[in-house]
Amino acid sequence: MKIQQKTESQRNFPFGFRLFYFSILLSLPLSWSIPRATFAEDLESHSAHEVLQQKASALEAENQKNGWAYILSGGLALGISIPAYYLSQDLFAKVVYSVGQTVSVGAVGYGSYLVLLDNDYRRFEKVIEQAPAQSTKPFSDQKDQLSYLFLKENAQRSRNIRKIRVITHSLTAALNFVNGATTSQRELQTALYFIGGVNALAALSFGFGSSEEEKISESIKKPELAILAGPLVGFCLHF
Amino acid sequence: MKRLRDLILFFAFIGPLSVFAVPTEFAFERVPSRFETLELTAGSRALGETCYSFGTMPDGTVCNSAFLPEVTQGSLMGRVFLGNGYAALTAANQMVYQPISKEFLQSLFEHQNVTSLEAHVGLVFTGPRFSAAFSPYRVQYLSEVHNPNFPVVAVHAAVERSFSFSSGFTLEELSGQLSDFSVGTRLRLLERTYVHGTFSLFQALTDNPRDLLPVQIQKGIFVDPTVAWAKKDLKWSPRVSLGVKNLGHLFPQTSLYPERPDFGFGFGLEPPLEVGQLKLGLDVVDLIHGPEGGGALSRFRVGSTYHLGIMDMMLGWNKSAVSAGVQFGIQVVQVGIVYEFLRSELNENTTENRIATEFSVRL
Numbered sequence: 001m002k003i004q005q006k007t008e009s010q011r012n013f014p015f016g017f018r019l020f021y022f023s024i025l026l027s028l029p030l031s032w033s034i035p036r037a038t039f040a041e042d043l044e045s046h047s048a049h050e051v052l053q054q055k056a057s058a059l060e061a062e063n064q065k066n067g068w069a070y071i072l073s074g075g076l077a078l079g080i081s082i083p084a085y086y087l088s089q090d091l092f093a094k095v096v097y098s099v100g101q102t103v104s105v106g107a108v109g110y111g112s113y114l115v116l117l118d119n120d121y122r123r124f125e126k127v128i129e130q131a132p133a134q135s136t137k138p139f140s141d142q143k144d145q146l147s148y149l150f151l152k153e154n155a156q157r158s159r160n161i162r163k164i165r166v167i168t169h170s171l172t173a174a175l176n177f178v179n180g181a182t183t184s185q186r187e188l189q190t191a192l193y194f195i196g197g198v199n200a201l202a203a204l205s206f207g208f209g210s211s212e213e214e215k216i217s218e219s220i221k222k223p224e225l226a227i228l229a230g231p232l233v234g235f236c237l238h239f
Numbered sequence: 240m241k242r243l244r245d246l247i248l249f250f251a252f253i254g255p256l257s258v259f260a261v262p263t264e265f266a267f268e269r270v271p272s273r274f275e276t277l278e279l280t281a282g283s284r285a286l287g288e289t290c291y292s293f294g295t296m297p298d299g300t301v302c303n304s305a306f307l308p309e310v311t312q313g314s315l316m317g318r319v320f321l322g323n324g325y326a327a328l329t330a331a332n333q334m335v336y337q338p339i340s341k342e343f344l345q346s347l348f349e350h351q352n353v354t355s356l357e358a359h360v361g362l363v364f365t366g367p368r369f370s371a372a373f374s375p376y377r378v379q380y381l382s383e384v385h386n387p388n389f390p391v392v393a394v395h396a397a398v399e400r401s402f403s404f405s406s407g408f409t410l411e412e413l414s415g416q417l418s419d420f421s422v423g424t425r426l427r428l429l430e431r432t433y434v435h436g437t438f439s440l441f442q443a444l445t446d447n448p449r450d451l452l453p454v455q456i457q458k459g460i461f462v463d464p465t466v467a468w469a470k471k472d473l474k475w476s477p478r479v480s481l482g483v484k485n486l487g488h489l490f491p492q493t494s495l496y497p498e499r500p501d502f503g504f505g506f507g508l509e510p511p512l513e514v515g516q517l518k519l520g521l522d523v524v525d526l527i528h529g530p531e532g533g534g535a536l537s538r539f540r541v542g543s544t545y546h547l548g549i550m551d552m553m554l555g556w557n558k559s560a561v562s563a564g565v566q567f568g569i570q571v572v573q574v575g576i577v578y579e580f581l582r583s584e585l586n587e588n589t590t591e592n593r594i595a596t597e598f599s600v601r602l
Binding site: 071080081095096099100107198201 | 315325362373514515548568576594598
């Protein structure tokens with residue numbers, strides 16, 4: 001029977017294979033995208049306040065659905081994990097059920113947070129509705145103005161978050177590539193190149209994409225700024 | 240009381256039972272059917288290794304590349320899959336990578352009648368229309384002690400490294416009438432190092448250990464194209480997929496790992512539920528060659544999964560095993576456990592239980 005002694009070169013992928021798959025990995029169209037906007041459509045026909053209300057309602061419905069799913073599944077998972085932990089004899093099975101208990105409790109807490117607490121859009125809408133109207137201006141214009149400013153502020157915040165993610169993923173990718181180039185362990189090198197490539201794709205995707213908040217902000221109409229001068233029945237300037 | 244407790248644990252799918260060696264000189268001449276698996280993950284095992292009939296697997300990855308367009312958000316996941324019998328991990332690595340001594344071979348006769356191990360470490364990136372996976376370490380190990388009067392050990396140990404790249408897209412851009420159709424393909428690069436053989440205690444004492452278990456190395460490159468149809472507008476969201484596997488080249492070719500091209504198809508349904516999400520899948524694989532030693536029924540694989548919040552509960556059936564599993568996951572962390580009832584190939588009247596666990600971190 002022929003004996004085959006494995007040499008170092010036989011244990012490694014040929015260089016051509018590594019160059020091949022890394023070139024494909026880095027030349028692909030960007031596919032790691034920011035969550036697609038499902039709400040930023042046909043917004044030009046709605047006022048800023050109407051957009052705010054619709055967004056608040058959509059988020060509230062989604063949070064209610066997900067929140068109860070987390071609570072129910074967390075309770076069920078806890079009911080399975082606790083007895084299974086004490087019945088299991090395998091070490092890793094006990095670890096899985098122990099982590100499962102922790103995840104279950106966390107899920108119940110997070111689900112309660114989604115169900116019981118209002119989202120930011122709903123809270124701002126309530127503030128607008130409860131604020132006393134100024135007698136010198138139409139109340140609907142005030143609401144549109146404030147809603148527009150809130151949506152703009154959200155878009156700016158989302159843009160800043162996106163910038164931070166681009167920087168973070170870029171630095172992570174750079175570190176992984178440098179570590180991969182300086183290690184002598186073949187498996188570790190390939191793994192580091194892989195993670196670095198994925199982070200590079202993520203950085204490019206966040207850099208060239210835009211979030212749903214930004215798309216909403218770009219789509220809504222800017223409310224007209226009305227200035228009333230003189231007596232209550234005087235003239236009105238619109239800009 | 241002990242017998243009653245064992246029965247309770249048996250029906251609760253917990254607690255491995257040992258398989259008693261058959262007093263015969265029979266030794267396996269092919270890879271144990273339990274190791275004929277492409278995806279070594281908790282989700283795949285718990286679902287009876289169905290692949291063609293499911294879009295997104297419970298862990299968020301995609302097995303059938305034609306369903307990659309259904310992914311909406313990218314994610315990077317690192318995972319460790321570990322079957323029981325992990326104490327044999329050192330033995331498996333030494334069998335393949337290190338010099339082995341006569342004392343080491345003799346120690347195999349002192350182990351349990353059947354010792355098996357499966358483990359897998361991998362990184363997976365899944366995004367819309369694109370997926371890549373790197374597996375630096377995947378090990379399968381089995382040793383069986385036969386014929387107590389004249390002990391013979393049958394050993395199989397294989398360590399694999401692989402990289403796969405998948406892409407899929409819908410045909411909507413070609414024609415609006417083809418919007419329900421999608422195609423995908425997966426490119427796999429594989430390097431396998433293994434030993435496979437049998438020897439008696441007398442041979443272990445006298446012969447050169449590496450002559451008894453020579454190391455074999457295989458390298459391969461394969462393409463697995465698939466085409467799928469899915470109609471989410473219908474009430475039960477049916478999906479059908481047809482695929483080809485192992486189109487490519489493996490060198491050197493061996494009878495132990497033939498890796499022959501073959502066809503398979505899958506049919507899946509998603510019954511509408513008020514609470515949670517239920518998926519059912521039926522795969523028919525190896526349509527041309529068929530699993531070795533199996534009949535028509537051995538080509539079928541059935542799987543089902545129910546998703547609610549943080550939990551996925553799974554059931555699966557194939558010719559080798561009945562399996563059940565559960566996965567818990569929230570935000571970054573995900574864990575899973577699978578219980579399998581395997582049919583013994585040496586004695587079909589016996590079964591052995593196996594537990595596998597998986598730990599994943601998602602970014």
